[in-house]
Amino acid sequence: MKITPLVLHHDRKTSLAGLREAFDAEPASPPKITFRQYTDLDSEARELYDQAREDFLRLTLRVKTREQAVCARILEDLIRINPRLKNSRRGLMVSAPMFSGKTELALLLARSVERRHAAQHPDYLRDGDAPVVWVEMTEHSTGKALLAQIVEFLAPTIVLPKQIATDRLRKLAVEALHRHGTKLLVIDEAHKLGGTEPSSVIKALQNESCATVVLVGINLDQAFKTGDGLQVSARCDFVTLDKIDPAVQEDFEQWIKWVATFDSFLPLCGHVHGLLTRNAGTLVHAADGKLAVLAMIVDRLVASILRDESRTSETVTREGLFGVLDTLRRTTLNTHNVTLDDLVDAA
Numbered sequence: 001m002k003i004t005p006l007v008l009h010h011d012r013k014t015s016l017a018g019l020r021e022a023f024d025a026e027p028a029s030p031p032k033i034t035f036r037q038y039t040d041l042d043s044e045a046r047e048l049y050d051q052a053r054e055d056f057l058r059l060t061l062r063v064k065t066r067e068q069a070v071c072a073r074i075l076e077d078l079i080r081i082n083p084r085l086k087n088s089r090r091g092l093m094v095s096a097p098m099f100s101g102k103t104e105l106a107l108l109l110a111r112s113v114e115r116r117h118a119a120q121h122p123d124y125l126r127d128g129d130a131p132v133v134w135v136e137m138t139e140h141s142t143g144k145a146l147l148a149q150i151v152e153f154l155a156p157t158i159v160l161p162k163q164i165a166t167d168r169l170r171k172l173a174v175e176a177l178h179r180h181g182t183k184l185l186v187i188d189e190a191h192k193l194g195g196t197e198p199s200s201v202i203k204a205l206q207n208e209s210c211a212t213v214v215l216v217g218i219n220l221d222q223a224f225k226t227g228d229g230l231q232v233s234a235r236c237d238f239v240t241l242d243k244i245d246p247a248v249q250e251d252f253e254q255w256i257k258w259v260a261t262f263d264s265f266l267p268l269c270g271h272v273h274g275l276l277t278r279n280a281g282t283l284v285h286a287a288d289g290k291l292a293v294l295a296m297i298v299d300r301l302v303a304s305i306l307r308d309e310s311r312t313s314e315t316v317t318r319e320g321l322f323g324v325l326d327t328l329r330r331t332t333l334n335t336h337n338v339t340l341d342d343l344v345d346a347a
Helices: 016-024 035-040 043-060 066-084 102-120 143-154 166-179 196-208 227-234 249-264 280-286 291-306 318-331
Strands: 091-095 132-136 184-188 212-217 236-240
Touching: 016 102, 043 291, 066 091, 066 102, 066 212, 066 236, 091 102, 102 132, 102 184, 102 212, 132 143, 143 166, 143 196, 166 196, 196 212, 196 227, 227 236, 249 280, 249 291, 280 291, 291 318
Parallel strands: 091 212, 091 236, 132 184, 184 212
Antiparallel strands: none
C-alpha cells in the first residue's frame, strides 16, 4: 500500500494559486484495510495512512444539500446570460448564520464553475484565464479595499499607489476581470461591507463587468437593505441556508441523509455503518441543526479514535461519541444537554 501525502503550499483562497490549490485539494478515499493490517504497518506508513484519512474526511467527504442544487442552477443561468447584458447584471446572495456551511457551499459552486470552464477550454491556464476570483472581506472593509483585492488577486505583482483614486482602481479591477475572462466573482464575508460606498462599488462591478457576483455572508438582507445596498440586493437572487428544524419532516429527513453519508464513509478500519445514523435525532440537538457543527463532531470523533495509540479497534461506540459531544459542549459555544443515556448502540 502506497500513500502519497497531500502537500499544501497556500494558507488562503484569496490568491489565484491558493484558490486553485483549494479546488484541487480533494484527496481520494484511502484504501480500506483491516485493523490487523493497519497494526502491521510500520510507524511511518501508519502516520501517512492516518493523515490521508483525516485529509479525506476534512477536504473531500461532503454531503448534498438542497441549496447546492438551487444555487448551481441559478449560477449556470446567470453566467450564461450576464455577458449578453449591458447593465443591471444579476448576482446571487448566499446568506446564513454561522456554522451553516455557506463558505463551503460557495467553494463547491466556484470549483464547479472552474472545472466546467476547464472542460470547455482545455488551454485556459496557458491562456491566462481566471474563471473564478475569490476575495474575503475583513471588519470595516470598504469598496476600495474590495477593488484592491480583485486587482491583487489577478495581478499579484502589481504595486498599487497608496493614494490611488477609487475610480481608477475600479477601472483597473474591471479591466482585469475582462482580460482574464472571469465568470464568477465570490465576495466572502460580504456582511462586513454594507453601507453606501461598498454597495456603489458592487453595483458598478455588476454594471461594468460581465462576471457574476456572488455575495456570501451573515444576514445579507440586513447588510444591503437601504440605498445603493438595496439596489445591489434587488439585482440578486437570494438563497438562505437555515439550520435544520427537527420538527419539520423535510428538514429532519435531510439531516438523516447527512448523518448517514458521514456514517457510510467514515475512514476507519473495519467501520460498520449504523451507530451515527441511529443517533441522528440526538445529533441534531447536539449540533443545533447546523451542518458545520455536525461535520466538526464527525471530524473530532475520527480524530479521537486515530489519536488513541492504545486502541485495539476503530469501532465507533456510544461512549466514544458522547466523549466528543461532551468535549464540544465544554470547548465551543455550541451548548447542548445531551447525556450518555440519550445515545443508543448500533443495532
